[in-house]
Amino acid sequence: xxxxxxxxxxxxxxxxxxxxxxxxxxxxxxxxxxxxxxxxxxxxxxxxxxxxxxxxxxxxxxxxxxxxxxxxxxxxxxxxxxxxxxxxxxxxxxxxxxxxxxxxxxxxxxxxxxxxxxxxxxxxxxxxxxxxxxxxxxxxxxxxxxxxxxxxxxxxxxxxxxxxxxxxxxxxxxxxxxxxxxxxxxxxxxxxxxxxxxxxxxxxxxxxxxxxxxxxxxxxxxxxxxxxxxxxxxxxxxxxxxxx
Amino acid sequence: xxxxxxxxxxxxxxxxxxxxxxxxxxxxxxxxxxxxxxxxxxxxxxxxxxxxxxxxxxxxxxxxxxxxxxxxxxxxxxxxxxxxxxxxxxxxxxxxxxxxxxxxxxxxxxxxxxxxxxxxxxxxxxxxxxxxxxxxxxxxxxxxxxxxxxxxxxxxxxxxxxxxxxxxxxxxxxxxxxxxxxxxxxxxxxxxxxxxxxxxx
Numbered sequence: 001x002x003x004x005x006x007x008x009x010x011x012x013x014x015x016x017x018x019x020x021x022x023x024x025x026x027x028x029x030x031x032x033x034x035x036x037x038x039x040x041x042x043x044x045x046x047x048x049x050x051x052x053x054x055x056x057x058x059x060x061x062x063x064x065x066x067x068x069x070x071x072x073x074x075x076x077x078x079x080x081x082x083x084x085x086x087x088x089x090x091x092x093x094x095x096x097x098x099x100x101x102x103x104x105x106x107x108x109x110x111x112x113x114x115x116x117x118x119x120x121x122x123x124x125x126x127x128x129x130x131x132x133x134x135x136x137x138x139x140x141x142x143x144x145x146x147x148x149x150x151x152x153x154x155x156x157x158x159x160x161x162x163x164x165x166x167x168x169x170x171x172x173x174x175x176x177x178x179x180x181x182x183x184x185x186x187x188x189x190x191x192x193x194x195x196x197x198x199x200x201x202x203x204x205x206x207x208x209x210x211x212x213x214x215x216x217x218x219x220x221x222x223x224x225x226x227x228x229x230x231x232x233x234x235x236x237x238x239x240x241x242x243x244x
Numbered sequence: 245x246x247x248x249x250x251x252x253x254x255x256x257x258x259x260x261x262x263x264x265x266x267x268x269x270x271x272x273x274x275x276x277x278x279x280x281x282x283x284x285x286x287x288x289x290x291x292x293x294x295x296x297x298x299x300x301x302x303x304x305x306x307x308x309x310x311x312x313x314x315x316x317x318x319x320x321x322x323x324x325x326x327x328x329x330x331x332x333x334x335x336x337x338x339x340x341x342x343x344x345x346x347x348x349x350x351x352x353x354x355x356x357x358x359x360x361x362x363x364x365x366x367x368x369x370x371x372x373x374x375x376x377x378x379x380x381x382x383x384x385x386x387x388x389x390x391x392x393x394x395x396x397x398x399x400x401x402x403x404x405x406x407x408x409x410x411x412x413x414x415x416x417x418x419x420x421x422x423x424x425x426x427x428x429x430x431x432x433x434x435x436x437x438x439x440x441x442x443x444x445x
Contacts, residue, residue, distance in 0.1 A: 059382050115384065166349050183383070186353065194346040196434050197418050204417035205409045212408020215255070231413055232391065232402065235318045 021134040029137040031199050037139070040180075046181040053182070056191060061179045062103040066115060067096050067103025072157045073118040080118075080126050088113055117213055120157070121150025124215035134203050142206035248443075253407045259348040273372040273399045274364045281359040281376065285352035288354040299348045306347075312340045318402060319415040323423045331428050338435040339415075345439060356381055367391070372393060372399065 021027060029162075050058070059140040070093040077086035092113040109115060124146050125131065132145035140151065156163070161169055181188075195201035271279065283305045288297055316336040317324050327335060362375040371393045376384040389405035403412040422431045 019421075040312045055382070074306060182334045186350075190346060190350065193349070193438075194342075195418065196431075196438065198422060201414060206416045207407040208413060214410075231410065231416075232318060232367075232371060232393075233368055234314060 007208035017241070018205075019134075019203070020131075021132055023135065026201060027134060027136040031202075033138060034136065034141055035198075041138070042178070043179050046178050046185060046214070048179050050182040050185065053179075058179055058183055060181060061176065063096070063100070063106045065176045066092065066101045066106070066179075067100070070119070071159050072154050073116055075157055076120055076123045077116075078116045079120075079123045085116060085118075089116055102193050103152065117187055119150055120153035121210070122214050124150055125210065131207070142202050144210075147210065247380065250337060250376055261291075270397045271399065273374050273390075274361055276309060276392060276399045277374040277390050277401075278361050280305060281361075285357075285359060288351060295352050301352045303348055305346050306344070307340075309401055311393065311402050314337060314395070314400070314402045315412065318412045320396050321416055321420070323428075326423070327428050331432065334430075334432060335435070338432065338439055339437045342435055370394070373400070373405075402412055 057099070070089065071091050074093075075084050077089060092108040094116075095108040095111060095113065096103045096106060099105075106115070110183045129146050131147065135143045135145060135148060137148060139149075140148075143151070163173075191201065191205075192198055261436065281385065284302055286294070287301045287305065293301065316332075316339055319339070320327070323330065326387070338349060358379045360377045360379060362377055364372055364374045366372050371391050373393065374390045376388050376390065378388060380386070389408050390401050391405065392399040392405040393402045394400075403410055405411070419431060426433075
């Protein structure tokens with residue numbers, strides 16, 4: 001909660017580029033730990049998995065996990081007063097759980113019921129709660145106090161923890177993480193190559209992406225509005241806030 | 245009129261015509277993005293091309309539609325003026341090379357993606373944002389916004405916003421961090437390392 005207080009002094013100007021990283025020295029250490037974990041354990045395992053698992057298996061697993069995230073999405077839609085989206089997502093869950101065979105196939109997407117990206121951190125953002133300083137979480141990666149609390153709330157909304165014992169959910173979660181890492185490998189490695197400083201790349205991309213999600217970039221198509229127009233002034237480009 | 249003068253006049257005239265045709269376009273932003281996407285996709289689908297040739301062709305298409313001069317100034321922001329003319333020139337070349345390298349690498353990973361132009365919007369500064377969507381089979385669509393600015397009668401791309409993440413804002417954050425810690429020399433050195441370009445004499 002103390003961290004939430006730290007959140008207040010972030011200027012509105014340059015929202016898409018500001019730094020707000022007072023905990024940088026700690027964050028960099030956690031980042032290095034996460035990177036090591038990815039380099040020596042997660043990525044090698046994911047590559048092995050990618051080698052043995054056919055694409056259809058990888059896609060099906062991801063679909064299954066997306067489908068059981070339904071309560072998180074629906075509840076957050078309601079908390080953001082998006083009743084239409086909540087209804088659509090319910091329809092999506094019903095269709096995919098039945099016709100899509102327990103959610104392994106995303107049939108609903110073809111029926112005009114597209115997947116939605118929603119979580120508790122976004123809801124807090126929509127309610128006007130500021131993100132707070134950048135925070136790298138061990139294992140979970142880029143975050144901030146608002147989204148970290150959001151993660152806890154998402155965990156509470158994940159009813160399957162109640163439906164199945166730990167010796168089922170823990171291995172399941174592990175497989176899901178490995179599978180998603182495998183699916184994202186190309187994007188992640190290409191980002192690593194593109195970045196001159198991957199830590200700063202992640203910090204900035206995370207902030208921009210979360211802002212866009214809070215503004216519902218996919219549903220309303222107003223994602224670019226999250227970007228400060230001053231960014232594009234060649235004659236008087238502003239300095240980025242440097243809060244170190 | 246002597247023949248030499250006639251020749252040079254004809255030459256001038258043809259040159260002007262050609263120039264007019266090249267920039268002729270003046271095509272509206274939406275069409276610029278649509279044309280570019282169409283050309284890139286056609287190249288990616290062309291199985292008769294070798295990897296290197298395909299990459300060169302994609303690069304050529306991108307270079308024709310992106311305003312790298314403005315892009316370089318935007319990513320450097322106020323730091324642009326802290327570079328000498330020579331450094332600015334080197335930066336622009338290296339940054340262009342770096343972008344080509346990182347994104348050109350994916351030209352052989354084409355998996356039946358297609359591009360749909362969704363809408364366009366005029367921004368405060370007179371720029372135009374064209375919203376598009378890369379449609380993929382089996383995975384989620386990717387939203388890509390292109391920001392275009394008119395320069396010498398042509399609309400050119402000055403930023404690409406992927407799923408809400410602006411390339412200009414992202415590189416600006418990185419470059420600013422590097423500039424404040426190691427200055428222009430460090431930034432250029434890092435870019436040289438990334439692009440494997442030899443340092444200037």
